[in-house]
Amino acid sequence: MTSPSPIKGLVALLRLPYWLMTGGLSLLTAFAILKDPLSMSIQTALLIFFSMALIASAGFALNDYFDRESDAVIKPKRPIPSGALSLKQVVAVSGTLFAVGLGLTYWLPPLSFVILLIDSIVLLLYSYLVKRKSGFIANIIVGILTGTAFLYGQASISGTITLISLTLYPIAFGTIGGNVLRDVLSVAGDSKVGYPTLPQKIGNYKAAKVGAIFFLLTGLLAPLPSLPFFNDHFTVYYLPLILIWSILLIYSAVRLITSGSTIQNVRKYERMVSMSMMLLPLALIVEAISGWLILI
Numbered sequence: 001m002t003s004p005s006p007i008k009g010l011v012a013l014l015r016l017p018y019w020l021m022t023g024g025l026s027l028l029t030a031f032a033i034l035k036d037p038l039s040m041s042i043q044t045a046l047l048i049f050f051s052m053a054l055i056a057s058a059g060f061a062l063n064d065y066f067d068r069e070s071d072a073v074i075k076p077k078r079p080i081p082s083g084a085l086s087l088k089q090v091v092a093v094s095g096t097l098f099a100v101g102l103g104l105t106y107w108l109p110p111l112s113f114v115i116l117l118i119d120s121i122v123l124l125l126y127s128y129l130v131k132r133k134s135g136f137i138a139n140i141i142v143g144i145l146t147g148t149a150f151l152y153g154q155a156s157i158s159g160t161i162t163l164i165s166l167t168l169y170p171i172a173f174g175t176i177g178g179n180v181l182r183d184v185l186s187v188a189g190d191s192k193v194g195y196p197t198l199p200q201k202i203g204n205y206k207a208a209k210v211g212a213i214f215f216l217l218t219g220l221l222a223p224l225p226s227l228p229f230f231n232d233h234f235t236v237y238y239l240p241l242i243l244i245w246s247i248l249l250i251y252s253a254v255r256l257i258t259s260g261s262t263i264q265n266v267r268k269y270e271r272m273v274s275m276s277m278m279l280l281p282l283a284l285i286v287e288a289i290s291g292w293l294i295l296i
Contacts, residue, residue: 009084013064013093014057020281022149023053028284029153032234033164035291040157043107048156051104052149055116058097059123059145065090066127070193109159115152119145135190135197136210139179143214147172164232170221171280174249174273177214181270184208185263208266212256215273219249222280237290238283245279248272 027049031037064071064080065087072081079085085093098120105113122145131138147169154165183190183197184204190197199207222242225234252269259265286293 004079004082004084006084006089009079009082010093013061013079013085013090015060016057018056018060019049019053021146022056023049023051024281025146025149025284026052026153026156028281028288029150029165029168030157031288032238032284033154034157035235035288037288044157047104047107048153051101051108051112051116051156052152054097054101054104055119055123058094058101058120059127061090061094061097062123063127063131065094066131070195073193074189105156108156111155111159111161112152115148115155119148131195133196135183135195135200136180139176139183139198142179143172143176146175162232164225164234167221167224167227167233170224171218173214173221174218174277177211177218177253178270178273180207180211180214181266184211184266185270204263204266208256211266211270212253215249215256215269216253219246219253222246222249234287235290237293238287241279241283241286245276245283248276248279 027045030040030045030048034040064078067075067078068080068087071078076082080087080090102113102116102120105116122141126138126141126145130141150165150168150171151161155161180198184199184207187197187199187204191200197207198210202210223239223246226236226238226242227233252273256265256269
């Protein structure tokens with residue numbers, strides 16, 4: 001029997017696909033605010049992307065460290081229980097990623113460092129304490145952390161936070177709803193290791209409704225950045241794709257609320273929302289090149 005590969009273990013530890021949701025979302029937000037991606041230097045773009053992405057990976061590694069006992073039961077192929085990486089190696093990787101991620105903000109406005117430092121502290125508290133005490137509060141914290149990607153995107157190019165990123169922040173509510181529904185789908189495994197998730201406290205039926213409410217809020221608030229009531233807002237180019245996404249979110253929420261919250265329904269609408277999330281980065285890309293579209 002071959003030993004688990006440390007390289008594969010490291011890749012699994014980093015959760016590379018989530019770099020698109022963290023560093024990628026921050027960078028797209030910055031591009032969308034600038035309206036001209038070519039006006040940003042390659043160095044700044046790389047700093048924004050990798051500083052946020054590395055902090056996220058540091059948090060994932062930290063989570064694996066504190067979840068090592070439960071992962072041995074329900075996720076035995078994770079790097080620690082599989083033997084691909086030792087506890088000391090995971091701690092070293094996490095500490096290095098935190099240090100490098102924060103260090104990269106040296107070349108960005110000071111507010112960038114503050115945001116990532118707060119994120120780092122919250123990630124530590126989340127993994128060490130919150131996740132073991134309340135699954136629902138943990139879901140909310142994940143949503144809060146997701147929303148900081150928008151704030152970081154603006155802070156990293158302007159050194160400030162205004163309505164343009166604050167109105168993007170409620171989009172993170174969808175992350176909360178998605179996590180609640182995933183807890184419904186994984187309730188059997190979570191109960192084995194004692195995770196106090198919302199479905200275990202109030203049942204799958206009511207938990208699915210709670211997740212639906214967060215989808216509904218996201219669908220209603222996602223177009224907010226384009227509303228002309230603010231001096232600082234996106235153009236109409238942001239709206240078409242976001243409105244389609246909003247309709248899908250609202251539809252999924254209504255179906256979860258009005259139809260039976262069976263496992264099949266939860267899986268169906270969780271998958272629909274997850275797949276439709278691609279419309280968000282696409283809308284930000286269209287907004288990012290809106291300055292060019294206006295000139296056509």
